[in-house]
Amino acid sequence: MKSPILKLGPNLIVSLNSEMTDSDLLELQAVLVAEVGRFRSKGVILEVTTLEVMDSFAARTLRNLAQAVGLRGAQAVIVGIRPEVALAMVQLGLEQRLSGVHTVLDLEEALGVLNREKAEVDPQ
Amino acid sequence: MTESVRVAIGSDIDIVRARQQVRTLAKEVGFTSSELTLIVTALSELARNIVEYARSGEIILDQICQGTRRGLSITARDGGPGIADIDLAMRDGYSSGKGLGLGLPGTKRLMDDFEITSEVGHGTQVKVTKWTH
Numbered sequence: 001m002k003s004p005i006l007k008l009g010p011n012l013i014v015s016l017n018s019e020m021t022d023s024d025l026l027e028l029q030a031v032l033v034a035e036v037g038r039f040r041s042k043g044v045i046l047e048v049t050t051l052e053v054m055d056s057f058a059a060r061t062l063r064n065l066a067q068a069v070g071l072r073g074a075q076a077v078i079v080g081i082r083p084e085v086a087l088a089m090v091q092l093g094l095e096q097r098l099s100g101v102h103t104v105l106d107l108e109e110a111l112g113v114l115n116r117e118k119a120e121v122d123p124q
Numbered sequence: 125m126t127e128s129v130r131v132a133i134g135s136d137i138d139i140v141r142a143r144q145q146v147r148t149l150a151k152e153v154g155f156t157s158s159e160l161t162l163i164v165t166a167l168s169e170l171a172r173n174i175v176e177y178a179r180s181g182e183i184i185l186d187q188i189c190q191g192t193r194r195g196l197s198i199t200a201r202d203g204g205p206g207i208a209d210i211d212l213a214m215r216d217g218y219s220s221g222k223g224l225g226l227g228l229p230g231t232k233r234l235m236d237d238f239e240i241t242s243e244v245g246h247g248t249q250v251k252v253t254k255w256t257h
Contacts, residue, residue: 018143022136022172053143053161055168056227084161092165092230093216 003028005035011043011114012036013107018052025058029065036074042121043114044069047107049080059094066101075117077110078103133200134180139171142183146198149185153196154256163196163254166234169227170200170250178204178247188253195236195255206244214240 001019005012012035014028032044046062048054054062066076078101081089089095104110129149131142146167150160167183174181181202188195207213216229228250232238235252242248 019140021140052147053164053168055165055172056230057168057172082161084158087158088161088165088234091162091233092169093233094230 005032007039007041010041010118011045011111012039012041013045013047015047015049016051016058018050022057022061025061029061029068032065033068033072036069036072041074042118043110044074044076045079045107045110045114046076047079048085049082051082051085054081054085054089054094056092056094056097059089059097063098063101075114076101077113079107079110080105129185131183131185132180133171133174133183133202136172136175139168139175142171143168146183146185146196149187150196150254153187153194155196155254159254159256162234163198166231166252166254167198169231169234170198170252173227173248173250174200174202174204178202181247190255193255195253197237197251197253198235199249199251201247201249203247206246206248207240207242208244210240210242 001017002024003014003017003020005014012032014032035041036044062078069076081103102113104113129145131145132138133142143164147160147164150163155163171183181200181204184199184201186197188197214229231252235254237253239251
């Protein structure tokens with residue numbers, strides 16, 4: 001199941017859901033990396049609040065997505081990893097694989113992080 | 125003894141379907157929501173191994189009872205190329221595929237019991253079990 005990409009000011013927001021297949025995730029990755037250029041976005045918010053499982057494939061895709069978006073001049077932030085998903089990721093050994101990717105608890109915090117980044121780049 | 129649930133695995137859509145089925149079954153067995161997540165994650169890794177290395181295979185889900193203990197087992201079976209060196213495949217960080225090299229050792233950590241048998245040229249079977257606590 002695909003997810004719509006929402007635009008909020010300089011940021012793109014997308015919610016990931018448990019029905020997404022590996023191909024959906026890869027497609028989303030390609031689309032987001034392209035859309036960042038089209039909208040000159042500064043941030044990409046990946047909202048995972050309803051995601052019930054984060055396996056090694058999903059973690060790797062999100063890490064690659066974050067790195068590719070970074071190369072295009074925007075920052076990716078992962079929002080709302082569920083407590084039980086976080087615990088499963090640690091047991092699986094995924095937490096280090098996502099290192100370097102900003103993860104926060106909620107949307108408000110994500111916007112805070114992105115605004116701070118923007119203020120540092122563009123001080124006026 | 126309840127009947128086994130069989131899920132044919134041949135593409136990434138089947139992985140999503142299998143995850144939904146194991147979640148329903150694990151709820152019936154009475155696992156907590158954190159245990160459910162561990163089980164679904166383990167299943168996802170096993171199903172993806174099938175798609176990635178063997179193209180197709182099947183997953184068999186069984187509810188099990190041992191005295192007062194209840195549990196759920198997941199058997200992932202394929203007729204793919206097999207694993208030549210199981211010790212190497214069980215090492216963290218090793219991967220011959222597109223994954224992060226955490227598939228098998230990671231899956232073992234998520235579950236209570238883990239058994240693997242593989243024959244080169246004939247296929248692989250991984251059986252994992254989680255018990256309620």
